[in-house]
Amino acid sequence: MDEKAAPGGLEQVRAFVNTWLVPNDTRVPEDRLPELVADPARWRAELPGVPPDPLDPGDPGDLGELVRLREALRRSLGLERPVELDGWLRRHPLRAEIPADPDAPPLALRPETAGPIGHILALAAEAIRAGQWARLKACPDCKWVFYDHSRNGGRRWCAMTAGSPYGRGCGSIAKVRSYRERKRV
Numbered sequence: 001m002d003e004k005a006a007p008g009g010l011e012q013v014r015a016f017v018n019t020w021l022v023p024n025d026t027r028v029p030e031d032r033l034p035e036l037v038a039d040p041a042r043w044r045a046e047l048p049g050v051p052p053d054p055l056d057p058g059d060p061g062d063l064g065e066l067v068r069l070r071e072a073l074r075r076s077l078g079l080e081r082p083v084e085l086d087g088w089l090r091r092h093p094l095r096a097e098i099p100a101d102p103d104a105p106p107l108a109l110r111p112e113t114a115g116p117i118g119h120i121l122a123l124a125a126e127a128i129r130a131g132q133w134a135r136l137k138a139c140p141d142c143k144w145v146f147y148d149h150s151r152n153g154g155r156r157w158c159a160m161t162a163g164s165p166y167g168r169g170c171g172s173i174a175k176v177r178s179y180r181e182r183k184r185v
């Protein structure tokens, strides 16, 4: 398993926010959503579990709303109380449900509408309630979103090191700077 993966359904939210990314080779920001919205097969491959948009897959209005949701989620990363999502939950209400399945958690939040937006908001709401949301963070260097599994929740960077296949070395410039500052003191 990917060590940066989030627990449970929150991993679907992580995959969704990472449809905007800065690839390591080009370092030019890339938005995967237009391609995924136009191609349900690709959508299912890259966003497993997230229902494709049931409306018009090529409708730029729907795409715009998805992009705005992704931006709101990215601005909310790392926050214990992501108040910006309140407006989204008003527009896409959830209902509480007590699943009959004895293996499921005793209370579940479900979207009232079909499609990706309500689905993603329900998963985000579950994570906020479970106290997991604040551990979903964007790396300040490469913007990749990861789940912080560290004991104290203090991880800042995605921890791609220079020796890894990605070779990014995120956080190393800041670490060198703070090392020099400590030395100066």
Ligand SMILES: [Zn+2]
Residues within 6 Å of the ligand: 139, 140, 141, 142, 143, 144, 157, 158, 159, 160, 168, 170
């Ligand atoms: Zn990074």
